[in-house]
Amino acid sequence: MTRKVRTRIAPSPTGFLHLGTARTALFSWAFARHHGGEFILRIEDTDVARSTQEAVDQIIAAMKWLRLDYDEGPFFQMQRLARYREVIAKMLADGSAYRCYCTPQELDAMREAQRARGEKPRYDGRWRPEPGKTLPAVPPGVEPVVRFRNPLDGDVSWHDMVKGTISISNRELDDLIIARPDGTPTYNFCVVVDDWDMQISHVIRGDDHVNNTPRQINILRALGAELPEYGHVPMILGPDGDKLSKRHGAVSVMQYEEAGYLPDAMVNYLSRLGWSHGDDELFTREQLVSWFDGHHLAKSPAQWDAAKLNWVNAHYLKGMTDASLAALVSAQLARRGIVASEAQLTPLCGLFKDRCATTGELADWLGMYFADVAPSEQDLASHVTDAVRPALRALRDKLAAIEWNKAAIGAAIKETLAAHSLKMPQLAHAVRVLVCGRAQTPSIDAVLELFPRDTVLARLRSV
Numbered sequence: 341m342t343r344k345v346r347t348r349i350a351p352s353p354t355g356f357l358h359l360g361t362a363r364t365a366l367f368s369w370a371f372a373r374h375h376g377g378e379f380i381l382r383i384e385d386t387d388v389a390r391s392t393q394e395a396v397d398q399i400i401a402a403m404k405w406l407r408l409d410y411d412e413g414p415f416f417q418m419q420r421l422a423r424y425r426e427v428i429a430k431m432l433a434d435g436s437a438y439r440c441y442c443t444p445q446e447l448d449a450m451r452e453a454q455r456a457r458g459e460k461p462r463y464d465g466r467w468r469p470e471p472g473k474t475l476p477a478v479p480p481g482v483e484p485v486v487r488f489r490n491p492l493d494g495d496v497s498w499h500d501m502v503k504g505t506i507s508i509s510n511r512e513l514d515d516l517i518i519a520r521p522d523g524t525p526t527y528n529f530c531v532v533v534d535d536w537d538m539q540i541s542h543v544i545r546g547d548d549h550v551n552n553t554p555r556q557i558n559i560l561r562a563l564g565a566e567l568p569e570y571g572h573v574p575m576i577l578g579p580d581g582d583k584l585s586k587r588h589g590a591v592s593v594m595q596y597e598e599a600g601y602l603p604d605a606m607v608n609y610l611s612r613l614g615w616s617h618g619d620d621e622l623f624t625r626e627q628l629v630s631w632f633d634g635h636h637l638a639k640s641p642a643q644w645d646a647a648k649l650n651w652v653n654a655h656y657l658k659g660m661t662d663a664s665l666a667a668l669v670s671a672q673l674a675r676r677g678i679v680a681s682e683a684q685l686t687p688l689c690g691l692f693k694d695r696c697a698t699t700g701e702l703a704d705w706l707g708m709y710f711a712d713v714a715p716s717e718q719d720l721a722s723h724v725t726d727a728v729r730p731a732l733r734a735l736r737d738k739l740a741a742i743e744w745n746k747a748a749i750g751a752a753i754k755e756t757l758a759a760h761s762l763k764m765p766q767l768a769h770a771v772r773v774l775v776c777g778r779a780q781t782p783s784i785d786a787v788l789e790l791f792p793r794d795t796v797l798a799r800l801r802s803v
């Protein structure tokens with residue numbers, strides 16, 4: 341590669357960071373890191389009515405959580421208006437842009453007439469200067485827009501990193517408005533000036549932008565700018581084949597943080613949506629960076645698979661030390677209003693982590709160690725029966741007197757079973773329902789050992 345690799349992610353701060361944008365950010369980041377290049381964060385906030393500071397904060401928090409570190413930015417388009425105006429003035433001066441005084445009514449009439457003739461509605465170029473052409477007289481009181489003078493003939497072609505060669509005829513493109521009557525620049529124009537000024541070498545973005553690309557290339561050419569390479573990544577689809585949206589569940593990155601997913605697992609999972617490295621499913625960030633050379637990007641859309649994400653997350657969760665898991669679970673419990681120290685949680689995480697996919701699930705389990713439990717009527721009725729009540733009372737008395745460890749608890753349970761001619765599940769299920777609030781848990785002696793003895797005795801006292 342001759343040019344220094346510089347990629348960017350350019351979210352609009354009109355809401356949370358969508359999983360699709362996070363995936364594009366990840367690809368742009370990994371590609372830049374692979375080539376020893378730079379990755380830039382640019383906030384496209386020109387939609388003033390819909391942009392919010394809260395969304396900016398969310399975007400930055402999500403990038404930080406995923407550890408997609410950027411080398412430059414955040415840049416804000418609203419802080420670059422003077423620069424856009426400067427470029428527009430230059431284009432007006434060199435003839436690559438022109439003022440158009442058509443009123444909205446005139447444009448409507450133009451489109452109406454084109455439709456009536458069975459033509460595709462497009463700007464007819466009436467204010468476009470041409471050699472030997474006389475332009476209409478400037479009407480009084482009309483603030484003009486500025487239009488880009490798009491080439492009339494030929495094709496715009498580029499070799500897309502994802503889709504291969506794409507070619508669009510200039511006849512399909514009319515003269516794009518680059519500045520509104522009040523002088524504010526339009527979206528496609530700002531993107532071009534930014535990609536040019538920020539020396540972006542590779543634009544990796546969602547394929548919902550593929551129609552903008554020929555227009556952007558034409559403007560870049562008119563500016564004499566070096567063209568970036570483009571890669572348009574297909575959208576992520578929901579399980580039903582529609583574009584992934586709220587309807588399918590959480591689509592905001594930070595909702596996954598809240599639910600207790602791990603950033604490394606998210607990065608691993610997201611990277612496989614539309615990219616592959618052989619059959620590899622589980623790999624480190626370092627491997628991703630060393631493999632992500634811009635090849636093997638899929639042309640067909642990837643489908644969101646919540647079960648697979650859980651599987652990947654469970655893998656990363658098992659790989660963490662109990663102490664580092666405890667810190668995350670402590671934060672999860674705090675959100676539920678439960679205070680539990682990391683030291684208390686460390687052995688508990690060790691016992692329960694194998695059955696959990698997220699730290700949120702771990703917190704759901706471990707809450708029973710720190711807050712009262714509320715067994716369901718149904719569990720109480722089916723497990724805490726008159727047949728086991730005497731055994732429960734006998735067990736409680738034994739538990740009050742033994743040394744508090746797993747072996748002694750196990751022995752007390754076995755002795756009680758023998759004395760009352762019960763089978764293990766009968767007694768163990770009843771103890772679980774009363775102490776843990778649910779009938780299924782890991783091995784009961786191991787679970788009980790981690791409670792303070794008094795809590796266990798108190799919860800068994802109700803029988």
Ligand code: GLU
Pocket residue numbers: 349350351352384531544545546549
């Ligand atoms: N602001 C655009 C978006 O959020 C991205 C534009 C681009 O990547 O060129 O979809």
